[in-house]
Amino acid sequence: MFPLKYFTGLCLLLFPLLGSGQVQTGLQHSCLQAQVDSLAQAEPYVAVVYDFLKNYADTLKSLKGTELRKRLAYDGVEVEQGGFDRVHLIDEHTSITFLRAKGLYGVRIRKGAFPILEAKFPSSCQLLTGKTLPALEKELLEGVQGFRYQPRLDVPYPESGLTALPAKGYYVLKGNAYHLESIRSDIYLEKRKGSSFVPVFSEEHLNESIGNLLVCEDTPADVELHLVIRQYGFKKNEVTLKMKDWIAYCRSQGCTFYWGVEALEPMAMKASVFIVNEVLSYDHVMSVEVPYTVFTDPEAMVQGDVNIFIPTHNITTLFQEYDESN
Numbered sequence: 001m002f003p004l005k006y007f008t009g010l011c012l013l014l015f016p017l018l019g020s021g022q023v024q025t026g027l028q029h030s031c032l033q034a035q036v037d038s039l040a041q042a043e044p045y046v047a048v049v050y051d052f053l054k055n056y057a058d059t060l061k062s063l064k065g066t067e068l069r070k071r072l073a074y075d076g077v078e079v080e081q082g083g084f085d086r087v088h089l090i091d092e093h094t095s096i097t098f099l100r101a102k103g104l105y106g107v108r109i110r111k112g113a114f115p116i117l118e119a120k121f122p123s124s125c126q127l128l129t130g131k132t133l134p135a136l137e138k139e140l141l142e143g144v145q146g147f148r149y150q151p152r153l154d155v156p157y158p159e160s161g162l163t164a165l166p167a168k169g170y171y172v173l174k175g176n177a178y179h180l181e182s183i184r185s186d187i188y189l190e191k192r193k194g195s196s197f198v199p200v201f202s203e204e205h206l207n208e209s210i211g212n213l214l215v216c217e218d219t220p221a222d223v224e225l226h227l228v229i230r231q232y233g234f235k236k237n238e239v240t241l242k243m244k245d246w247i248a249y250c251r252s253q254g255c256t257f258y259w260g261v262e263a264l265e266p267m268a269m270k271a272s273v274f275i276v277n278e279v280l281s282y283d284h285v286m287s288v289e290v291p292y293t294v295f296t297d298p299e300a301m302v303q304g305d306v307n308i309f310i311p312t313h314n315i316t317t318l319f320q321e322y323d324e325s326n
Contacts, residue, residue: 026087027054032096032109039098044254045123045279046098049105052128059130060084076122081115089116103281103313123281125309136309137231144229145239149217149248157189157197170205171197178258178274179316185258187216203295206269207261210290213302214273215257217247223294227286227304243302250275250284267291273304274315281312 024030032050040047056077063071072079089111099106099120105128106120126133162171165188175185188208189197199212199219212219225246229237247257255275262270268291275284286306293300 026090027057029090029092029094031092031094032090035096043098043100045100045105048128048279049098049107050096052130053107055130057084057087075127076124077119078121079117079119081118082109083117084119086116089114124311125277125280125282128280133232133309137229140308141229141237141239143253144241144246144249147245147249147252149242149244151244152218159197162189162197170200175258178276180260183258183260183272183274185215185256186211188212201295203292206292209295210269210271211259213243213290213294214259214271214288215247217244217251219244221294222298223300223302225302225304227306230305230307240301253277254279255284262287275306276312278312283310283312283315284308285310285315 024033027050036046036050040050060068060071087109090109091111094109094111094116097108099108100123103123104120105123106118108118109116121127125131125136129136131139157173159171162173164171169191171189171191173187173189175187177184188200188205188211190200191197199216201209201212201219201221203209209219213221213223221243223243224240225243226240227238227246229239231237250257255277258274258276260272262272268289271288271290273286273288275286277283284306286304288305289303291297291300291302294302
């Protein structure tokens with residue numbers, strides 16, 4: 001049974017069947033889809049887990065006995081009650097709940113008190129997407145090179161959500177910290193005429209401006225990024241693109257940006273950027289060098305070096321080692 005402390009409380013009353021067309025069976029049943037659609041509004045991971053379950057159940061259909069057990073063990077999928085061979089029993093009286101713990105997702109599907117499927121599995125990007133690491137890397141390379149950020153004419157930064165800074169007319173949109181308080185996702189804003197807010201970008205506010213450049217695609221600057229993308233097997237690719245395109249592309253994949261200063265050197269700032277996908281449990285970890293001339297020279301370029309699709313639990317270990325050594 002699942003430990004009760006891990007449940008997110010995502011339990012719903014049973015939903016009626018929707019529509020008058022042909023009723024889907026098994027994990028495709030409309031009663032489950034209706035519940036998932038509602039739950040996913042508050043917890044986006046629910047839709048990802050549900051899609052995984054549907055695809056995974058299809059994968060297991062041809063496996064029996066020892067082959068099935070080996071596949072489940074290889075994928076780290078632990079069936080605690082019921083089984084994938086019971087999903088044909090799903091009907092309009094079936095309910096579904098989800099759990100989320102560190103490095104783990106799970107599901108409980110029941111018809112009344114009868115367990116159809118209770119299972120837990122790693123929150124692994126490769127497992128959840130059904131894609132190999134080389135396939136994910138290829139997809140990112142193709143996506144980045146073909147992506148163009150579409151500027152928004154009016155970015156809404158409501159003043160009620162901002163914290164005023166000591167300097168008059170400057171504010172911070174507080175984000176979160178990532179493992180360390182010095183690794184953050186804050187955005188710094190300047191109030192302009194007409195009560196609009198724009199991300200700060202000036203030499204007078206060096207740290208705040210470079211931070212905005214690294215985590216915010218709305219920065220009023222058109223800076224280029226030369227990026228070395230490191231892949232599995234010591235492969236690497238080099239691409240040059242706009243900082244805005246890189247940030248916007250990663251955001252389109254569900255990622256959040258965090259950054260922290262590594263060193264302030266005479267001609268440039270060195271920083272670390274963590275691009276985190278919490279739902280698929282991976283990080284892109286990027287080291288950057290930002291020349292101070294980005295504020296005055298249109299030809300100035302940020303140099304970046306990124307390792308992609310690092311499992312989040314590996315990042316956690318990295319920060320634990322950092323804490324222990326300081």
